[in-house]
Amino acid sequence: MQQLLNTLLTGLTLGMVYAAFALALVLIWRSTRIINFAQAPMAMITTYVALTVIDADYSYWVGFTAALLSGLVLGAAIERLVIRPVEGKPHINAVILTLGLFIVIHAVAALLFGSRYRSFPAPFGVRGFQVGEVNVALTGFGIFTIGSVVVVMLLLVALFRGTDLGLMMRAAAFNQEVARLLGVRVGRMFTLGWALAALVGSLSGLLIAGGSLVHPSYMDSAVVFGFVAAVLGGLDSPVGAVVGGLVLGVSLSFVSGYVGSELVALAALGILMVVLLLRPGGLFSHATPRRV
């Protein structure tokens, strides 16, 4: 009973982090048809920004905010400087550029911050608590992880569903040409989309780092799990990304807890294959075909 509960809680916490990372990928994919392979190193470098701020004796929260803001700026800058110049060319060009960025950002991080392991603080305890006889594995930081991802998601829903700007962003994502004819500044919407995606990616970077170690490659496995979560959800659907992240997190937690932690990567692949065999478009695929 205790193990079941704790496996589930660990899975949900982990799933939330995957969900955030998957959401970052989906936000870019659905508006530009680009898989941003640089998402992991982008989140890595913004986490180093937080670490630098914290090491300079500012509080965790100042570092946290600095990381999210630098994510916004980094996302916007990459869209403007790297992606925009190949707009209108085959999407593969931009995808390869994001792969190039993957390498470049790694190198820059190693130069600026060194490649040794450094510990990253957590703002809340990383120990569970006791309810009667039962040891509950939900930690203060786990609650913070779930809560912060939920808050970010609710804010994104409010933006996309509840504001004029969000409506224009969705229009630009769904149909660039028509949006342009209606007067939507499509380029600005894409810049903003990249900025928001990088912010969400930065959050996942901070959450993975919390109470753990960072080095220039610490996010690289997240790209695999985040990508699997995004594909599980259908790549096009923000809700799907979140559900995909949770499904993956809980499943992998059970595999790790009951079967063996060395099988986690294999299990992720297995889940992906099963879902894609049953629903080739992902869990949340739309029936409507779309112009790409």
Add this chain to the structure above:
Amino acid sequence: MLEVHDLTTSYGAVRALSEVSFAAPSGQVTAVLGANGAGKTTLLRTISGLVRPRSGRVLLDDRDLTRTPTEQMAALGLSHVPEGRGVITELTVEENLRLGGLGAGRFRPADLDRVFALFPVLADRRRATAHVLSGGERQMLVIGRALMADPRVLLLDEPSLGLAPRVVAQIFALLRGLVTAEGLTVVLVEQNARSALSIADHGVVLNLGRLVVRAKASVLAADEQLRHAYLGF
């Protein structure tokens, strides 16, 4: 008044428009006719800046729009309803309409009511995803959406495509009403020449990217030789 002067547009080596000149007078309907591949869609896309001309100019009430980015056209009074209608099917009916006002920088709830009064079927389905609309309803939606920007000039690319004759007649009658009541200027691209000429004041005929005829609609409709040569009826 919308004018184009010596407009030439190419796709790589393929020349789709050759030195096309005509004027669409204010408050009137100008039909642009011609066979499939004549260059009608290219003409509208060049006017709204989706493709850039090799040479020539586009003027709206004497303002040069030739190099103006597409995104600014709606706010300047030029609305283009593209071929295949351009409904954003993932958005609701109301969101599509709001977007028409927002993009032009002038969303007003009163405009929404006006469009719903014009097309009551849209009011009934305002919260539905546009995906569920029929072809005729989609055409009403995109015309309504264009009206949300309060345009001076409305470019329509084959609005009758795929619609039942009864629906085409209904939509064309409504268009004619708007032109008469509000002084809207319409450039109506059609392969369905007979229907288009029934509501147009003027007509121009494109053939292989060249403008071959420019005349009053009634004259075009009555000229048997011309009808046979270019208009297919």
